[in-house]
Amino acid sequence: MSFRKLRNYVTLTLLDRGFEVENIREDLIKAFQKDLKVNVWISYKDYLEWFDPLTIIEMFDLMNVDAFIVIAYRASFLADEILHSLDRARYWYDIFIDVKVYSVDISILEKAFEEVINNILTTFIEKVSNVYKIEGICPSCLNNLILLYTWEFNSKILEGKVIEKIYKCDSCRIKIHRLEKVS
Ligand SMILES: [Zn+2]
Numbered sequence: 001m002s003f004r005k006l007r008n009y010v011t012l013t014l015l016d017r018g019f020e021v022e023n024i025r026e027d028l029i030k031a032f033q034k035d036l037k038v039n040v041w042i043s044y045k046d047y048l049e050w051f052d053p054l055t056i057i058e059m060f061d062l063m064n065v066d067a068f069i070v071i072a073y074r075a076s077f078l079a080d081e082i083l084h085s086l087d088r089a090r091y092w093y094d095i096f097i098d099v100k101v102y103s104v105d106i107s108i109l110e111k112a113f114e115e116v117i118n119n120i121l122t123t124f125i126e127k128v129s130n131v132y133k134i135e136g137i138c139p140s141c142l143n144n145l146i147l148l149y150t151w152e153f154n155s156k157i158l159e160g161k162v163i164e165k166i167y168k169c170d171s172c173r174i175k176i177h178r179l180e181k182v183s
Contacts, residue, residue: 006106007042010071010113014040016153017117018128028060035127037065038120046074048081053089056082057097066127067100067120071113075103110156118164122177125149125166138169145169145176155179 001009003026010029014021019031019038029040039060050056060082062068070079079101089095100123104112121128129148136145149166161182168175 001106001109003042003044006071006109009109010040010042013113013117017121018151018153024061030061030065033121033128034130036067036120036124038067038069039065040069040071043070043072043078046072046077048078048085051085053085053092053095056085057089057095062086062097062099065099066124067102069102069104069113069116069120071104071106071109073106075105079103114156118177118179121149121164122166122175125168125175135165136167138172138174139176140174141169141172143169143171152182155181 011021014029014031019033022030024030027042031038031040039062041060048056050059057063060068068082070082072078083101086097089097102116102120104116125148131147131150133147134144135147137143138145145167146169147165148168149164151164153162153164154160155162158179158181162179163182165178165180166175167178
């Protein structure tokens with residue numbers, strides 16, 4: 001897949017998942033949904049060009065985001081490098097960057113990217129919540145489950161249109177992500 005095609009795919013997928021999208025640089029996409037801020041870095045390189053933690057924080061604007069997605073051929077390696085760099089920022093400069101880093105391998109792009117978005121929306125459910133409804137019973141503690149997010153999109157995992165539902169239990173705080181196929 002060419003860089004341009006990959007970028008278009010990522011942008012269209014984010015829009016389909018309810019994000020607003022802003023292209024910052026050729027390799028960096030900013031995505032917003034309510035209070036959730038996610039930066040996506042698409043890299044055809046398999047190494048980091050910058051080693052100073054401050055440069056990395058600045059290049060990817062990591063000060064101002066909740067989640068950072070690395071899309072690359074060796075995405076988990078790059079994600080580890082970035083996490084190490086953020087550790088160094090803490091030791092060297094006393095700067096704590098509170099960002100969750102996710103990786104998406106280009107060779108399994110479609111399903112991996114969908115899964116990462118599912119994880120991010122579930123982790124940050126309070127920031128994106130668009131509904132509040134008691135629906136069902138918590139499988140863990142049997143209290144009420146609260147539906148906090150619902151969205152319809154085209155799933156690559158279930159191969160078709162789905163309704164996404166994210167629940168939280170107010171008692172035990174478990175979060176549950178579900179996809180239901182629309183027939
Ligand atoms: Zn519960």
